[in-house]
Amino acid sequence: MSDRKIDKETGVETTGHSWDGIEELNNPLPRWWLWTLYACVVWGIGYSIAYPAWPMISGATKGLLEYSTRGQVASDIAAHNAQNEGLVAELLAADLTTLAPTSDLHRYANARGSAVFKAQCSQCHGAGAAGAVGYPNLLDNDWLWGGDIENIVYTVNHGIRNDTDFDSRYSEMPAYDDIFENDEIAAVVEYVISLSSTEFDADLAEAGVDLFMDNCAACHGDEGLGNRDLGAPNLADAIWLYGGSRQTVEYTVRNARYGVMPAWGQRLSDEDVRAVSIYVHALGGGE
Amino acid sequence: MTQSTLYAPQEPVFPRKVSGRFRNLKWWIMAITLGIYYITPWIRWDRGANLPDQAVLVDMANRRFYFFWIEIWPHEFYFVAGLLIMAGLGLFLFTSAMGRVWCGYTCPQTVWTDLFILVERWIEGDRNARVRLYNARWDLKKWRLRLFKWGIWLVIAVATGGAWVFYFTDAPTLLTNLLNFSAHPAAYITIAILTATTFLFGGFAREQICIYACPWPRIQAAMMDPDTITVAYREWRGEPRRHSAEVKDGAEQGDCIDCMACVNVCPVGIDIRDGQQMECITCALCIDACDDVMEKIGKPRGLIDYIALSDEPAERAGQPPTLVWKHILRPRTIFYTAIWGAIGVGLMYALFIRTDVELTVSPVRNPTYVLQSDGAVRNIYDVRLRNKTGDDRTFHLSLTSDEILRIDLEGADGLRTVQIPADTTILQRVYVTARANDPAATIAMTDLRLWVEDIDTNERASRNTTFNGRDQ
Numbered sequence: 001m002s003d004r005k006i007d008k009e010t011g012v013e014t015t016g017h018s019w020d021g022i023e024e025l026n027n028p029l030p031r032w033w034l035w036t037l038y039a040c041v042v043w044g045i046g047y048s049i050a051y052p053a054w055p056m057i058s059g060a061t062k063g064l065l066e067y068s069t070r071g072q073v074a075s076d077i078a079a080h081n082a083q084n085e086g087l088v089a090e091l092l093a094a095d096l097t098t099l100a101p102t103s104d105l106h107r108y109a110n111a112r113g114s115a116v117f118k119a120q121c122s123q124c125h126g127a128g129a130a131g132a133v134g135y136p137n138l139l140d141n142d143w144l145w146g147g148d149i150e151n152i153v154y155t156v157n158h159g160i161r162n163d164t165d166f167d168s169r170y171s172e173m174p175a176y177d178d179i180f181e182n183d184e185i186a187a188v189v190e191y192v193i194s195l196s197s198t199e200f201d202a203d204l205a206e207a208g209v210d211l212f213m214d215n216c217a218a219c220h221g222d223e224g225l226g227n228r229d230l231g232a233p234n235l236a237d238a239i240w241l242y243g244g245s246r247q248t249v250e251y252t253v254r255n256a257r258y259g260v261m262p263a264w265g266q267r268l269s270d271e272d273v274r275a276v277s278i279y280v281h282a283l284g285g286g287e
Numbered sequence: 288m289t290q291s292t293l294y295a296p297q298e299p300v301f302p303r304k305v306s307g308r309f310r311n312l313k314w315w316i317m318a319i320t321l322g323i324y325y326i327t328p329w330i331r332w333d334r335g336a337n338l339p340d341q342a343v344l345v346d347m348a349n350r351r352f353y354f355f356w357i358e359i360w361p362h363e364f365y366f367v368a369g370l371l372i373m374a375g376l377g378l379f380l381f382t383s384a385m386g387r388v389w390c391g392y393t394c395p396q397t398v399w400t401d402l403f404i405l406v407e408r409w410i411e412g413d414r415n416a417r418v419r420l421y422n423a424r425w426d427l428k429k430w431r432l433r434l435f436k437w438g439i440w441l442v443i444a445v446a447t448g449g450a451w452v453f454y455f456t457d458a459p460t461l462l463t464n465l466l467n468f469s470a471h472p473a474a475y476i477t478i479a480i481l482t483a484t485t486f487l488f489g490g491f492a493r494e495q496i497c498i499y500a501c502p503w504p505r506i507q508a509a510m511m512d513p514d515t516i517t518v519a520y521r522e523w524r525g526e527p528r529r530h531s532a533e534v535k536d537g538a539e540q541g542d543c544i545d546c547m548a549c550v551n552v553c554p555v556g557i558d559i560r561d562g563q564q565m566e567c568i569t570c571a572l573c574i575d576a577c578d579d580v581m582e583k584i585g586k587p588r589g590l591i592d593y594i595a596l597s598d599e600p601a602e603r604a605g606q607p608p609t610l611v612w613k614h615i616l617r618p619r620t621i622f623y624t625a626i627w628g629a630i631g632v633g634l635m636y637a638l639f640i641r642t643d644v645e646l647t648v649s650p651v652r653n654p655t656y657v658l659q660s661d662g663a664v665r666n667i668y669d670v671r672l673r674n675k676t677g678d679d680r681t682f683h684l685s686l687t688s689d690e691i692l693r694i695d696l697e698g699a700d701g702l703r704t705v706q707i708p709a710d711t712t713i714l715q716r717v718y719v720t721a722r723a724n725d726p727a728a729t730i731a732m733t734d735l736r737l738w739v740e741d742i743d744t745n746e747r748a749s750r751n752t753t754f755n756g757r758d759q
Contacts, residue, residue, distance in 0.1 A: 015293075028295035030495060101698025102706065128653030139667070142660040237660035238723070282697055284657065284667060284718055 096149045113279025116272045139284045142239040144231045147287040153277045157265035165263035171230040175256040189250045195224045195236040300556035303414035307575025328453035335677035337709035369634045380623035382510040384615045386517035390568040403489040410436045440490045448481030494555040513597035514614045518569045520560045523603045549573035645673040646739045648750045656755045662723030670717045674707040681742045688735035690727035693720045731758045
């Protein structure tokens with residue numbers, strides 16, 4: 001005790017260390033605190049043996065438990081799929097035309113379809129399915145090939161104008177650049193405009209009627225209402241796939257269009273095709 | 288110079304039995320708080336066939352919190368946040384008014400330690416006997432007493448960990464499952480962890496937790512000021528105490544007879560006569576001990592007492608202290624009480640205006656609107672409908688607006704009603720359409736209000752939103 005230094009001010013023992021006359025007090029930590037530290041060190045060593053930890057030349061040590069976050073995700077997905085096996089079987093067996101929108105199966109398919117859509121379809125049709133020039137808006141009530149669930153499933157399965165699926169939806173509008181004279185093109189374009197607009201040159205449109213009936217009506221219909229068997233758009237409504245300005249219509253007539261969609265039946269599982277079709281059907285335009 | 292040690296062994300503390308008004312108060316508080324903790328999960332509350340009948344239940348799996356007649360959904364978590372803020376402010380209020388009363392009376396660490404010490408005293412005897420036993424050799428008697436004590440502690444610890452898990456699932460079912468070993472491993476692990484911490488913290492760590500592990504004592508220092516009522520020794524009255532050098536030099540003796548009663552009962556092992564100390568949890572047991580002694584020697588009580596440090600000069604000068612309520616009522620405490628009360632009133636208000644029918648509307652803005660083939664303009668809304676009752680319900684949706692708009696529901700087959708099962712929420716896609724030439728289709732924006740009505744009870748709720756026309 002005698003050679004221990006005591007700080008006069010506080011009555012606390014000092015360590016004897018002094019800097020510029022300032023002495024360090026010694027308020028000892030409890031010993032169990034030290035043991036806690038040792039326990040943590042032991043735990044840390046054990047942990048680094050059990051789990052991936054030490055960096056090596058090619059990757060880190062694997063750890064005795066062979067745990068990996070990647071493996072964890074894989075097993076989570078597997079567990080999730082196992083849980084949904086029943087629903088998937090039901091979805092594959094269900095008659096989609098009569099599936100009630102309030103049923104659990106429909107809700108499941110819709111949620112699953114939404115995920116598929118975000119991943120596979122949004123780059124062309126947009127994340128909100130509103131489409132873009134040449135890529136149809138799937139929210140509205142206008143359909144090129146048909147908006148009931150069976151037609152949608154078919155379109156998604158086989159795609160449109162692709163050369164990978166023998167059963168793909170197919171049709172081809174001719175390019176009229178070489179077929180029509182310039183004035184004929186102007187006339188038929190004006191007639192097409194007159195089908196959906198009130199602002200047009202009546203004489204010019206009149207001159208286009210016969211040209212339309214002879215050349216275009218076979219696909220687009222006598223009244224220009226379109227033909228779903230051929231994927232020929234309705235030219236008399238408010239919705240355009242490529243655009244309804246005189247310039248754009250003229251471009252379409254001269255050069256034609258050839259919209260292509262991949263055959264998803266070759267890329268997605270049957271349940272995903274069905275799910276995404278149900279999702280598209282429930283976006284607002286489903287028939 | 289010898290190297291001084293940087294680590295010291297834990298000083299054992301053997302608090303002596305004490306009786307008095309604060310001890311009685313503490314017994315009551317212990318009985319009430321422990322009672323609430325152990326019994327609450329077993330209280331039943333009938334909510335109908337579709338909902339659990341446990342009065343207090345934190346149902347993580349189904350994301351519901353039940354508290355008697357109140358049911359909280361995840362989107363109402365602000366109630367819990369509000370209560371936590373109130374608990375925090377309440378703690379500030381009590382600390383600035385009366386110091387560490389939380390620590391001294393209601394902190395679980397204090398309550399359980401008190402209970403463990405009670406068991407210890409019952410088995411091993413009071414202070415002197417325990418000191419003797421502590422110093423005794425590990426013979427048969429010591430082993431017997433220690434094992435018996437640890438056994439009882441363990442039972443309490445298991446019950447403590449066990450009670451905790453009952454708050455999270457139906458208690459009777461879980462108890463049966465626990466007993467036939469079919470409960471979820473999470474339940475056993477939680478019980479095991481809480482059993483271990485209760486056993487160690489209440490039986491062995493005790494005051495070490497308060498001194499070294501708990502951050503609250505450090506924070507509390509910032510909330511106390513000289514007006515705060517706290518446990519202190521009236522040194523001006525007690526000193527010089529018996530046996531001191533001054534007394535031996537012939538000075539007149541103070542009221543303190545240096546009997547060590549205050550030190551012997553202290554659960555954290557300090558001497559309150561050394562002044563305010565970080566370790567003191569203001570449990571007030573030294574007040575009881577000293578009052579007892581003062582009574583016996585015929586001196587006034589209150590040598591150790593709840594006092595405000597700002598009274599010291601007056602008391603030294605022989606004047607009476609300021610009244611307690613004058614210490615407690617001061618801007619700081621009034622401010623804490625005011626915001627505490629304001630939040631409380633706000634939460635009550637929010638609780639009473641809650642309806643069993645609820646909707647939230649998020650307009651789909653990708654795209655802002657959809658053009659239909661006949662030129663009509665359609666907006667889409669994702670409407671979340673909640674049926675918070677315990678029965679299946681049918682909700683009817685409608686809208687009000689200054690302009691002509693039509694509402695349709697996805698998948699409802701032309702109807703405007705949806706079925707919502709008991710205690711669930713569904714996401715309903717809602718379409719609002721303006722005909723091609725109506726104003727709503729042509730102008731940029733139209734206000735509208737979506738209504739939902741429970742067709743059985745006519746309870747209604749509504750939300751405002753907007754409709755985008757073509758003219759963006």
